[in-house]
Amino acid sequence: MDLHELKSSGWRARIGVIVPSSNTTNEVEFNRLAPDGVSFHFTRSHIHRNPSADGFKSMLSDLESSARQLADCNVDMMVYGCTSGSMACPANLLIKTMEESGKSKAISTAEAILKALDVLNAKRLSMATPYSDSINTHEKAYLESRGLQIVKMAGMQLSGQISKVSRVPPSKVYDHALSVNCKTNEAILICCTDFGTLDVIEPLENTTGKPVITSNTASFWHALRTAGINDRIKGYGQLLRNF
Numbered sequence: 529m530d531l532h533e534l535k536s537s538g539w540r541a542r543i544g545v546i547v548p549s550s551n552t553t554n555e556v557e558f559n560r561l562a563p564d565g566v567s568f569h570f571t572r573s574h575i576h577r578n579p580s581a582d583g584f585k586s587m588l589s590d591l592e593s594s595a596r597q598l599a600d601c602n603v604d605m606m607v608y609g610c611t612s613g614s615m616a617c618p619a620n621l622l623i624k625t626m627e628e629s630g631k632s633k634a635i636s637t638a639e640a641i642l643k644a645l646d647v648l649n650a651k652r653l654s655m656a657t658p659y660s661d662s663i664n665t666h667e668k669a670y671l672e673s674r675g676l677q678i679v680k681m682a683g684m685q686l687s688g689q690i691s692k693v694s695r696v697p698p699s700k701v702y703d704h705a706l707s708v709n710c711k712t713n714e715a716i717l718i719c720c721t722d723f724g725t726l727d728v729i730e731p732l733e734n735t736t737g738k739p740v741i742t743s744n745t746a747s748f749w750h751a752l753r754t755a756g757i758n759d760r761i762k763g764y765g766q767l768l769r770n771f
Contacts, residue, residue, distance in 0.1 A: 542566075542567050542602070542603045543568050543751050544570075546606065547610065548610050551694070551721060560726060569601045588625045606630050614636035640749070644767050645717070648767065651714060652714045653715055654678070654708035654709055654716050656708045661683055684696070698724065698725075706735065709736050709738070716738060725742040745764060748768070
């Protein structure tokens with residue numbers, strides 16, 4: 529081995545990720561997908577179950593602290609890895625707070641989902657989540673306000689049992705996502721960055737013949753592309769393989 533040929537970790541890109549404090553899946557899935565030379569550096573932010581109650585002040589204050597920690601890592605960019613949080617907080621406030629505190633480019637899961645659906649040219653969606661009906665209704669409204677159509681959706685009603693979300697086995701995630709497939713949808717969207725989905729994406733696409741994106745694959749893909757990394761990654765769906 530010639531040591532002069534070796535490179536430091538993250539020599540192509542170092543990406544910082546802020547996840548809710550309870551999240552144990554995003555970090556695992558991003559590191560599983562990471563191409564050579566790209567490193568991910570995680571920090572956490574407290575969960576705010578009703579962030580709009582104080583005009584998002586508490587949520588944004590916690591994000592400021594988390595983004596400053598990532599600035600200490602000198603990351604090239606940051607991701608806010610939370611679906612419901614990034615669909616709740618106005619994007620201008622969320623991204624501005626992260627970029628000013630973290631001193632780097634920032635993106636969110638909500639933004640990533642919209643970008644992913646755009647490149648897939650998918651407008652009519654089925655949505656599967658671990659959430660309660662009330663959170664699903666909010667996310668449906670968010671997506672439809674951006675010109676998309678949710679033709680069928682279902683949640684597992686785990687919003688009040690947050691520690692169980694990451695422990696749902698792949699077989700149940702698969703069955704849950706398959707249950708929302710229908711004749712009129714163009715794609716399946718699986719929401720929640722704490723929902724383990726990597727092993728079910730290709731089987732779902734093979735069964736349905738439709739693209740399947742998840743909060744994590746969309747966030748990961750958009751983070752790579754924003755960082756200038758154009759690697760195609762096989763085995764986890766059309767988005768990462770083709771775009």
